[in-house]
Amino acid sequence: xxxxxxxxxxxxxxxxxxxxxxxxxxxxxxxxxxxxxxxxxxxxxxxxxxxxxxxxxxxxxxxxxxxxxxxxxxxxxxxxxxxxxxxxxxxxxxxxxxxxxxxxxxxxxxxxxxxxxxxxxxxxxxxxxxxxxxxxxxxxxxxxxxxxxxxxxxxxxxxxxxxxxxxxxxxxxxxxxxxxxxxxxxxxxxxxxxxxxxxxxxxxxxxxxxxxxxxxxxxxxxxxxxxxxxxxxxxxxxxxxxxxxxxxxxxxxxxxxxxxxxxxxxxxxxxxxxxxxxxxxxxxxxxxxxxxxxxxxx
Amino acid sequence: xxxxxxxxxxxxxxxxxxxxxxxxxxxxxxxxxxxxxxxxxxxxxxxxxxxxxxxxxxxxxxxxxxxxxxxxxxxxxxxxxxxxxxxxxxxxxx
Numbered sequence: 001x002x003x004x005x006x007x008x009x010x011x012x013x014x015x016x017x018x019x020x021x022x023x024x025x026x027x028x029x030x031x032x033x034x035x036x037x038x039x040x041x042x043x044x045x046x047x048x049x050x051x052x053x054x055x056x057x058x059x060x061x062x063x064x065x066x067x068x069x070x071x072x073x074x075x076x077x078x079x080x081x082x083x084x085x086x087x088x089x090x091x092x093x094x095x096x097x098x099x100x101x102x103x104x105x106x107x108x109x110x111x112x113x114x115x116x117x118x119x120x121x122x123x124x125x126x127x128x129x130x131x132x133x134x135x136x137x138x139x140x141x142x143x144x145x146x147x148x149x150x151x152x153x154x155x156x157x158x159x160x161x162x163x164x165x166x167x168x169x170x171x172x173x174x175x176x177x178x179x180x181x182x183x184x185x186x187x188x189x190x191x192x193x194x195x196x197x198x199x200x201x202x203x204x205x206x207x208x209x210x211x212x213x214x215x216x217x218x219x220x221x222x223x224x225x226x227x228x229x230x231x232x233x234x235x236x237x238x239x240x241x242x243x244x245x246x247x248x249x250x251x252x253x254x255x256x257x258x259x260x261x262x263x264x265x266x267x268x269x270x271x272x273x274x275x276x277x278x279x280x281x282x283x284x285x286x287x288x289x290x291x292x293x294x295x296x297x298x
Numbered sequence: 299x300x301x302x303x304x305x306x307x308x309x310x311x312x313x314x315x316x317x318x319x320x321x322x323x324x325x326x327x328x329x330x331x332x333x334x335x336x337x338x339x340x341x342x343x344x345x346x347x348x349x350x351x352x353x354x355x356x357x358x359x360x361x362x363x364x365x366x367x368x369x370x371x372x373x374x375x376x377x378x379x380x381x382x383x384x385x386x387x388x389x390x391x392x
Contacts (some may be wrong), residue, residue, distance in 0.1 A: 239320065240334040243332060244332055248330075249354075256327055256328075259327035260314055263314055263327065265380065267316040267318060271318050271319050
């Protein structure tokens, strides 16, 4: 059976836990053993460590190829033109390595393909995608898990692949959910398999029967998760007002060309979909009402 | 630097414009600063395609707008100051 993620069909001798069904463009994935002798390149991005939440990472570029160094995780080599991703060996459990694979390395490949990487979770509602956009630790995964528990398909957990043409759509990503421990204890995810437990998250592979494939789903709405006073409100946002937040949540390389590409992409996205601000009670027993409201009105 | 009627202004080279369904938006690609623009703001931005003084911009806009409002000069000034505050234009580019 063919398998895929973000619209790519891995061509690899390795096995993966988070793929969906269906097919896509070939993506070579293989291991490399050169952890000690990586070439240079220009530093283009750096993610400073947040204890228990985020590893220190650096992204280098050279001649259109990339090298992502992750503290404790080794070096991922990415050549989007092929496309090909090479993984480090023997430093982390394979599941953790795969999660990193479907992060920045895969994102660089679909960015080169013309898609827009957006920091957002996505779920399927009546055959369309609803995005939950927010920075980290704003409740995206909890909301996605609640939608999953309510019978909706999760399309992306943290980074969504947005295809803008012929109309804005989400290309489903890895079939995983990394749920806060307290949430995992209280919110069962039907059919999901626990693969790992991190510092503060339980890592689930979603039910293979419910993953579906990587066919892009048209975007029904994008919902910004806003801090609120506990009441449930869903208010429309104009495209112009949405742009600063979309700009903050969209991945881009630090070049003038890529910044302009990103701006044009988020403007096209903002103009082509409905956008909402959601304030909600941050309680588990409030989630059913949130789901009902989004499914009905967003 | 305060805007002077006779000192030319120009678009910052790192600023791009994009039409939206309702108005449009300017974005500084390096700083991320942005500014929403309406029809009048867009007309001014178009006039800034070549460096122009605030006075030239006001006159240019007046020529484009039917029944220009009495406060047109103040509107132009406020718009330009907002752009300057966000570094979306440069003063005296020469």
